Amino acid sequence: MNDHQWFAEQLALHRPRLRAVAYRLLGSMTEADDALQEAWLRTTRADRAAVSNPAAWLTTLVGRVCIDMLRARHARPEQLTGSWEPLISEHGNPEDASLHADAVGIALLVVLDSLEPAERLAVVLHDMFGVPFDQVAAVLGRTPAATRQLASRARRRLREQSPPSQAGLPAQRRVVDAFLAAARTGNFDALLALLDPDVVFRSDHGRRVRRAPALLTGIHAVAARAAEAGPRFARLCAPALINGAAGVVARDLGGKTVAVIGFTFRDDRIATIDMILDPDKLPSEPTAKSR
Known part of the structure; x- marks a missing residue:
């Protein structure tokens, strides 16, 4: 199996989780799919021998794509509305089922959309998907200590504006x-x-x-x-x-x-x-x- 085939196989294997990561970071399923497509293109420049943990490596790659997209979005001051879009369940789609099993409510997406790109990435990757701070720091180009501070600041804002607890x-x-x-x-x-x-x-x-x-x-x-x-x-x-x-x-x-x-x-x-x-x-x- 050549590198191209191996990366394609790994992306297919981890796609549900990567899609969930991208949706939480971007708040848009359309943009999440665009991010996965861009991540796939970037694998063509990667060396399979340098990848020891495919799941972690791909999560980092998708995170880098998403932070670029978030920064580009925040550079458009003319945007008046939130960038998130609703996730409506579809019968028979296992990817949608996995997203709904641990979905981000619309009210939380509204709050996440108010965070700075680096804050959003830090709190989503670490708190929601368990990515270690040193790995998140590598995505942001910051130290782990600075990344912890970003996540802490984001948590405070989420608590201040947190959606109420949901009924069953x-x-x-x-x-x-x-x-x-x-x-x-x-x-x-x-x-x-x-x-x-x-x-x-x-x-x-x-x-x-x-x-x-x-x-x-x-x-x-x-x-x-x-x-x-x-x-x-x-x-x-x-x-x-x-x-x-x-x-x-x-x-x-x-x-x-x-x-x-x-x-x-x-x-x-x-x-x-x-x-x-x-x-x-x-x-x-x-x-x-x-x-």
Whole structure:
């Protein structure tokens, strides 16, 4: 087996983990797949004899590709919206199943997107995937001590803005079903009963709409918005699994996805609602339902 074939075999073997690493670093499955393609191209310049631990070596390689992509992204000040995109489960795809088994919720992706590239890479690789600090430091071109400081700073920011603890999936689905039922009838009181007092609603229209994402905070403001728009919009919605949690996909009469809504939950109430309307972040084909 030549080097080209060996690297291809190793990439195929470790692809699910590498794809999960890239998704957490980039927040976009499209960009994650682009990162793996770039990593594959870089293996053509590598020496198989220098690779003693293929899994670790490939993780480092993907990390280097992702940090380059993150830095390029942060150099574009005109970008008004988050760079993450929702992960909607598909039946029969083992890679999607492995991602959902340990998925990053949308609310956490929002927080991760606020970190500097080096902070994000340090905390994701070390804390979420167990990559040693000396290996992370090699990716960043910093000392292990400096990399530990980056991860520590990122952890503090994650704690300050951390999403609430999630209810179990069956409880999440019951709450989402009740939310849709209340929204379809514009039942303000029923919506109030399902929302956390400090609920946050975010709406991402994408870069094509030149304005920052909409933001509402507080139970009455969010309930009023849902009661006003719900009777018309909620009829397009169906429950789905979004980033490993109960969520909603809205489709037009032709089956095209027009919105994805992710939720986080606190004590069986909805704590955050993230509505993604950006067409660049939505699947172009009808998506299989997951219940």
